[in-house]
Amino acid sequence: MTPDQYCRERLAASGSSFAHSFRFLDRERRQAITALYAFCREVDDVVDECTEPAIAAIKLAWWRQEIVALYGGQPNHPVSRALAKAIAKFALPQEHLQEIIDGMEMDLRQTRYADFKDLHLYCYRVASVVGLLSAEIFGYQDRRTLKYAHDLGLAFQLTNIIRDVGEDARRGRIYLPQDELARFGVSEHDILRSQTSEQFRALMTFQVQRAVGHYDRALAELPAIDRKTQRPGLIMAAIYRRLLAEIVNDGCRVLTHRVSLPPLRKLLIAMATWLRT
Numbered sequence: 001m002t003p004d005q006y007c008r009e010r011l012a013a014s015g016s017s018f019a020h021s022f023r024f025l026d027r028e029r030r031q032a033i034t035a036l037y038a039f040c041r042e043v044d045d046v047v048d049e050c051t052e053p054a055i056a057a058i059k060l061a062w063w064r065q066e067i068v069a070l071y072g073g074q075p076n077h078p079v080s081r082a083l084a085k086a087i088a089k090f091a092l093p094q095e096h097l098q099e100i101i102d103g104m105e106m107d108l109r110q111t112r113y114a115d116f117k118d119l120h121l122y123c124y125r126v127a128s129v130v131g132l133l134s135a136e137i138f139g140y141q142d143r144r145t146l147k148y149a150h151d152l153g154l155a156f157q158l159t160n161i162i163r164d165v166g167e168d169a170r171r172g173r174i175y176l177p178q179d180e181l182a183r184f185g186v187s188e189h190d191i192l193r194s195q196t197s198e199q200f201r202a203l204m205t206f207q208v209q210r211a212v213g214h215y216d217r218a219l220a221e222l223p224a225i226d227r228k229t230q231r232p233g234l235i236m237a238a239i240y241r242r243l244l245a246e247i248v249n250d251g252c253r254v255l256t257h258r259v260s261l262p263p264l265r266k267l268l269i270a271m272a273t274w275l276r277t
Helices: 003-014 018-022 027-049 053-071 078-090 094-109 116-138 144-163 165-169 178-184 188-192 198-221 231-249 263-276
Strands: none
Touching: 003 018, 003 027, 003 078, 018 027, 018 231, 018 263, 027 053, 027 078, 027 094, 027 116, 053 078, 053 094, 078 116, 094 116, 116 144, 116 231, 144 165, 144 198, 144 231, 165 188, 178 198, 188 198, 198 231, 231 263
16 A cells, blocks of 8 residues: 555545535645655544543653654655655645644643633644645635635634534543533533533534634635635635535534534535635
8 A cells, every 4th residue: 555545545534524525626736645644644533533641642652753753854744745746846844743743742731711812723734734724735826825724714603613522532531621511500520421501502502603713714804816826725615614504504403413414415515615715
């Protein structure tokens, strides 16, 4: 199996909505963004699938050294070898890949967030940085597009947090800011025991509204000259905003249900967004 095949299999196995936005890219950009996605999956799985934090920390430390080796021209892992071509073609900064690992390390030592400012740092590391790297791969002419990419990554992560509240709680993690739980009268016990209430639905409605606001901000920031090159991000925004609408329509039952869109529906959204952009 070649490094590129390994990355494509990682993407296919994940069932990620991102795959629908990648299919419209040319070969080089599709290879690069698939390799970046596979890297994010590798380091994220270290945290999600390793039950011993000390072992997970060792594995993330290995990945740090692997990124150094990658930029030194000696990658070992199939994902790193696939990323080597992307780095050469699109000049992806090493510090951004290291920042993604910084975000994963936060999951090893932090399972609660005091307020949104605290959460924002986590979202920046695990998602906004990915947005910045993706913008480099997709291409841009106006540097204001990087602000769009940063904020769109934040919106994506907020959507993931909303969708995965129940799943994360079963891992002992609560990403919803603690001060906002208190404001809406929702306790940690309610979330950890999957107890939905009117207060919880009000809390989640607030979370959805904030995420939608970040989508609106990001899309308003995208310069017209870069709309076509950045279409993969616009496709993902359309799919994720539809997902948020479905969560609301389902009564924000995210503690016990994981809402998702059927693959065909995601594909239709992707095609429609591509054609009208």
